[in-house]
Amino acid sequence: xxxxxxxxxxxxxxxxxxxxxxxxxxxxxxxxxxxxxxxxRLYPSLVADYKTIAVPAGESFKNLETILTLCLRFIEAGxxxxxxxxxxxxxIATDMAGFAASIYMRGLxxxxxxxxxxxxxxxxxxxxxxxxxxxxxxxxxxxxxPQFVICDTEMLSTLPDREFRAGLAEVVKTAxxxxxxxxxxxxxxxxxxxxxxxxxxxxxxxxSVAIKAxxxxxxxREAGERRKLNLGHTLAHxxxxxTQRFNHGxxxxxxxxxxxxxxxxxxxxxxxxxxRLAALLRKLGFDLELPVSMPTLLAAAAKDKKxxxxxxxxxxxxxxxxxxxxxxxxxxxxxxx
Ligand code: GLY
Numbered sequence: 001x002x003x004x005x006x007x008x009x010x011x012x013x014x015x016x017x018x019x020x021x022x023x024x025x026x027x028x029x030x031x032x033x034x035x036x037x038x039x040x041r042l043y044p045s046l047v048a049d050y051k052t053i054a055v056p057a058g059e060s061f062k063n064l065e066t067i068l069t070l071c072l073r074f075i076e077a078g079x080x081x082x083x084x085x086x087x088x089x090x091x092i093a094t095d096m097a098g099f100a101a102s103i104y105m106r107g108l109x110x111x112x113x114x115x116x117x118x119x120x121x122x123x124x125x126x127x128x129x130x131x132x133x134x135x136x137x138x139x140x141x142x143x144x145x146p147q148f149v150i151c152d153t154e155m156l157s158t159l160p161d162r163e164f165r166a167g168l169a170e171v172v173k174t175a176x177x178x179x180x181x182x183x184x185x186x187x188x189x190x191x192x193x194x195x196x197x198x199x200x201x202x203x204x205x206x207x208s209v210a211i212k213a214x215x216x217x218x219x220x221r222e223a224g225e226r227r228k229l230n231l232g233h234t235l236a237h238x239x240x241x242x243t244q245r246f247n248h249g250x251x252x253x254x255x256x257x258x259x260x261x262x263x264x265x266x267x268x269x270x271x272x273x274x275x276r277l278a279a280l281l282r283k284l285g286f287d288l289e290l291p292v293s294m295p296t297l298l299a300a301a302a303k304d305k306k307x308x309x310x311x312x313x314x315x316x317x318x319x320x321x322x323x324x325x326x327x328x329x330x331x332x333x334x335x336x337x
Contacts, residue, residue: 001014001016001020001021001024003148004151004206004209004210005209005210005213006213007125007126007127007145007149007212007213007216007217008127008145008216008217008220009217010145011125011127011145011146011147011148011149012148012149013125013148013149013151013209013213014148014149014150014151015150015151015152015153015202015205015206016150016152017152017154018043018046018088018113018150018152018155019045019046021148021150021152022046022086022113022150025111025147025148025150026084026086026111027084027109027147029082029083029084030079030082030083030084031050031083031084031085031086032050032051032052032053032074032077032079032083032084032085032086033047033050033051033052033053033085033086033087033088034052034053034055034070034085034086034087034088034093034096034097034100034101035047035052035053035054035055035087035088035089035093036054036055036057036088036089036090036092036093036115037054037055037056037057038057038089039088039089039090039093039115040052040054040088042158043088043155046088046113047088050086051077053070053073053074053077055070055089055093055096055097057089057090057092057093058092059092059132059240059247059248060244061092061096062092062095062096062131062132063131063132063133064131064133064140066096066131067096067099067100067103067131070096070097070100070104071100071103071104074100074104079104079105079108080105081105081108083108084108084109084110084111084147085097085100085101085108085109085110085111086110086111086112086113087101087110087111087112087113087124087146088112088113088115089113089114089115089116089119090114090115090116090118090119090123090124090163091114091116091118091119091122091123091124091248092123094112094114094119094123094124094129094146095123095128095129095130095131095138095141096129096131097110097112097129098110098112098127098129098142098144098146099129099130099131099140099141099142101129101144102129102142102144103142107144109147110144110146110147111146111147111148111149111150112124112146112148112149112150113150113152113155114149114150114151114152115152115155115156115159116156116159116163116166116167117156117159117163117164117166117167117168117170117171117205118163118166118167118169118170118248118249119167120151120153120156120167120205120209121167121170121171121174121204121205121208121209121212122167122170122174122208122212122229123170124146124149125149125209125212125213125216126212126213126216126220127143127144127145127146127216127220128141128142128143129141129142129143129144130142135241136241136304136305136306137237137240137241139305139306143220143221145220151205151209153198153201153202153205156201161191161195161285162247162250163247164194164195165191165249165250165284165285165286166247166248166249166250166252167249168186168191168194168249168284169232169248169249169250169252169253169256169281169286170208170249170252171186171204171208172186172253172256172277172280172281172284173229173231173232173252173256174207174208174211174212175320175321176231176232176256176260176277176317176320176321176323177211177228177229177231177315177317177321177322177323178211178215178228178321178322178323179207179211179321180319180320180321181321182204182207182208182211183276183280183320183321185200185203185204186204186280186284187276187280187283190283190284191283191284191285194284212229215228215229224325227313227315227325228315228323228325230313230315231256231259231315231317231323232252232253232255232256232258232259232315233252233255233315234255234259234301234304234312234313234314234315235254235255235258235259235297235301236248236251236252236254236255236256237251237255237301237304238297238298238300238301238304239251239254239255239292239297239300241300242292242296242297242300243291243292245291250286250287253281253286253288254286254288254290256277256281256317257277257278257281257288258290258297258337259314259315259316259317260273260274260277260278260317261274261336261337262314262316262333262336262337263316263317263318265336265337266316266336268316268317268318268324269316269317269318269319270319273317273319273320274317276320277317277320294337295334298330298333298334298337301330301333302330302334307330310329310330310331311327311328311329311330312327312328312329312330312333313325313326313327314326314327314328314333
């Protein structure tokens with residue numbers, strides 16, 4: 001089976017049945033699985049042959065305490081340098097599996113079966129493995145490319161609608177960031193069709209992964225172009241920090257709408273494009289109402305530890321399909337709302 005892409009020339013991404021691909025891709029020798037506890041329950045046959053460590057699902061568990069627990073479980077299980085770690089789950093599980101594997105004994109080889117749409121189109125691809133610290137997103141982590149990423153679209157059929165929709169937020173982000181054609185394809189369809197039409201869904205995933213693989217190949221360590229993948233995330237992260245109500249994708253949808261508003265106010269984006277974006281997000285079922293006040297959200301964004309001297313790095317959409325990273329003070333950003 002050929003990969004659909006090879007990220008940075010070393011990290012192939014496959015689309016197909018996980019059980020079949022794993023037979024080809026797993027190395028000889030010991031394999032230890034780190035799996036989202038829900039996924040381990042849903043797919044017992046996938047993990048049956050391996051020592052399996054379940055990790056709790058949910059952003060609140062994506063922290064250094066869980067990484068410490070994983071390292072302790074690795075020691076108990078006799079994991080050594082020759083052990084291959086297989087992470088199975090959505091972006092949260094693969095982030096934790098990848099992070100633990102890349103620091104344990106100074107680094108083990110690892111690969112992923114990505115089981116959520118959000119993981120397949122974004123989080124599990126590209127070699128970022130991070131956890132949150134004190135509620136700040138992805139403050140500790142590594143850039144280490146997995147040996148492979150498997151996107152099994154059949155596994156998406158068991159995802160709750162809410163989780164599936166969360167992945168669509170990252171697809172919409174990708175389209176606004178870099179692919180007008182993808183955006184138009186999304187405009188021509190709807191949530192129910194994307195859930196049921198496997199060919200369309202695979203095309204959407206393939207296109208999203210292609211864009212991400214291209215960007216990561218040119219800027220693996222996020223010195224420039226990779227920052228564009230954070231479109232909508234400045235305020236999404238602030239929203240996730242200010243309220244526990246949203247999953248990541250839901251916060252990204254609101255973050256996209258808000259940054260498009262700001263881009264229109266700054267004269268960077270035509271209002272028709274902003275309106276098309278809001279209409280698409282609503283059609284896909286996102287609630288775009290802001291549950292906290294704008295000053296509260298801006299204060300949380302201004303406090304983000306990744307800012308330098310009060311300057312935010314914000315990705316502004318310029319149109320459907322193009323965007324630009326700008327440095328802007330928190331005060332000036334606040335004036336755009
Ligand atoms: N999820 C953003 C990135 O991989 O850079």
